[in-house]
Amino acid sequence: MFLEHLQLQQFRNYQAQGIYFQAPKTILLGDNAQGKTNLLEAVELLATLKSHRASRDRDLVQDGQTVGQIQAVVQRQLGAAQLTLRLQKSGRRTAIINGETLRRQQDFLGTLNAVQFSSLDLDLVRGGPGERRTWVDTLLTQLEPVYAYILQQYNQALRQRNALIRQQTADLDESPPQPDITQLALWDAQLAALGTRVIRRRGRVIERLVPIAQAWHREISGHTEQLDICYQPNVAVEQDEPTVIQQHFLEKIQKRAIAEYYQRTTLVGPHRDDIAFSINQTPARQYGSQGQQRTLVLALKLAELKLIEEVVSEPPLLLLDDVLAELDLKRQNQLLDAIQDRFQTLITTTHLGSFDAKWLASSQILTVQSGKISANDRNQADILKHSG
Numbered sequence: 575m576f577l578e579h580l581q582l583q584q585f586r587n588y589q590a591q592g593i594y595f596q597a598p599k600t601i602l603l604g605d606n607a608q609g610k611t612n613l614l615e616a617v618e619l620l621a622t623l624k625s626h627r628a629s630r631d632r633d634l635v636q637d638g639q640t641v642g643q644i645q646a647v648v649q650r651q652l653g654a655a656q657l658t659l660r661l662q663k664s665g666r667r668t669a670i671i672n673g674e675t676l677r678r679q680q681d682f683l684g685t686l687n688a689v690q691f692s693s694l695d696l697d698l699v700r701g702g703p704g705e706r707r708t709w710v711d712t713l714l715t716q717l718e719p720v721y722a723y724i725l726q727q728y729n730q731a732l733r734q735r736n737a738l739i740r741q742q743t744a745d746l747d748e749s750p751p752q753p754d755i756t757q758l759a760l761w762d763a764q765l766a767a768l769g770t771r772v773i774r775r776r777g778r779v780i781e782r783l784v785p786i787a788q789a790w791h792r793e794i795s796g797h798t799e800q801l802d803i804c805y806q807p808n809v810a811v812e813q814d815e816p817t818v819i820q821q822h823f824l825e826k827i828q829k830r831a832i833a834e835y836y837q838r839t840t841l842v843g844p845h846r847d848d849i850a851f852s853i854n855q856t857p858a859r860q861y862g863s864q865g866q867q868r869t870l871v872l873a874l875k876l877a878e879l880k881l882i883e884e885v886v887s888e889p890p891l892l893l894l895d896d897v898l899a900e901l902d903l904k905r906q907n908q909l910l911d912a913i914q915d916r917f918q919t920l921i922t923t924t925h926l927g928s929f930d931a932k933w934l935a936s937s938q939i940l941t942v943q944s945g946k947i948s949a950n951d952r953n954q955a956d957i958l959k960h961s962g
């Protein structure tokens with residue numbers, strides 16, 4: 575797939591900006607806080623309907639405005655698609671494909687696929703389990719758009735169950751516990767059914783990703799290291815059978831009932847899953863050197879690219895946010911060799927110094943300054959169309 579055109583209107587620090595992408599690699603060059611990451615964020619929103627930096631649309635709409643818009647033309651094997659995402663300072667988003675407003679936003683997913691790689695991704699190894707869950711969920715959302723809906727339903731059931739537990743324990747200190755068993759049992763069943771769907775999908779995607787990531791990791795580490803990735807679901811999966819997992823889920827809820835009552839929150843379910851990474855049988859989080867952790871994240875990102883390509887039968891985009899400077903020259907070259915011209919890649923950087931001359935020659939270079947994009951040299955002037 576190829577992102578041919580992007581149009582940003584009142585989005586972050588862009589007033590009105592159109593960009594035509596004309597090379598497999600586009601380098602977005604600019605000082606800090608000029609709008610480079612904002613542009614990648616717009617593409618991330620089109621691919622996942624989520625931003626890793628903003629949880630509310632009000633932050634995405636340009637300051638002082640009430641609405642913002644991201645529009646794109648994506649070339650796919652079956653033809654071109656036009657994507658429009660309208661954002662409001664307060665109120666719901668509108669998702670439009672080829673002029674048709676979608677009733678379910680989840681139907682927007684799957685037209686544009688992208689893998690994002692930023693220095694924040696190093697937190698995948700060093701950070702907490704939440705970071706790893708978000709990573710696997712974002713990948714799943716692109717592979718199986720229906721997963722976005724399942725996860726949303728699970729989180730809703732979780733919130734409602736938590737509210738019920740809190741309500742029942744509100745006067746914990748004054749009177750003895752009086753749980754409403756029937757109502758809680760209904761939420762337990764919901765949580766177990768939806769949670770099982772989340773667990774099985776997470777298990778399946780990690781199983782598919784592991785051999786690809788291991789192969790990359792072996793290659794990048796010069797065949798000296800063995801990567802292992804282990805899904806650690808909060809509810810054990812001994813058999814990939816929904817009824818068996820649901821049964822385990824409900825049994826574990828029973829066992830943790832008293833602890834849940836006193837901690838006033840749901841303690842059982844995939845919102846407590848983790849994924850363990852180890853290198854040569856040693857947990858990467860505690861013992862991996864910075865270099866080893868970078869190799870690991872690079873292997874994961876390359877594996878994501880390949881897995882999405884396998885599943886959707888087209889190469890996804892790669893968004894590299896200020897990450898090349900974080901990698902040493904050897905790893906940079908391994909990444910660049912792996913991408914070649916197969917994956918359309920958008921790269922942000924504050925300086926061109928670290929780029930290989932061969933790379934620069936085959937890239938479209940755009941300068942980003944205060945929410946405005948201009949071609950880096952006169953030959954590239956025709957690839958820009960300013961609007962507004």
Ligand SMILES: Nc1ncnc2c1ncn2[C@@H]1O[C@H](COP(=O)(O)OP(=O)(O)OP(=O)(O)O)[C@@H](O)[C@H]1O
Nearest residue numbers: 586587606607608609610611612633634635636637
């Ligand atoms: N909703 C908004 N409205 C207007 N401007 C915004 C909005 N959100 C962010 N900005 C501006 O966008 C700029 C940040 O841009 P961005 O995060 O893309 O930086 P960058 O060019 O990637 O730089 P860095 O290298 O520091 O990451 C800041 O100047 C910020 O004030």
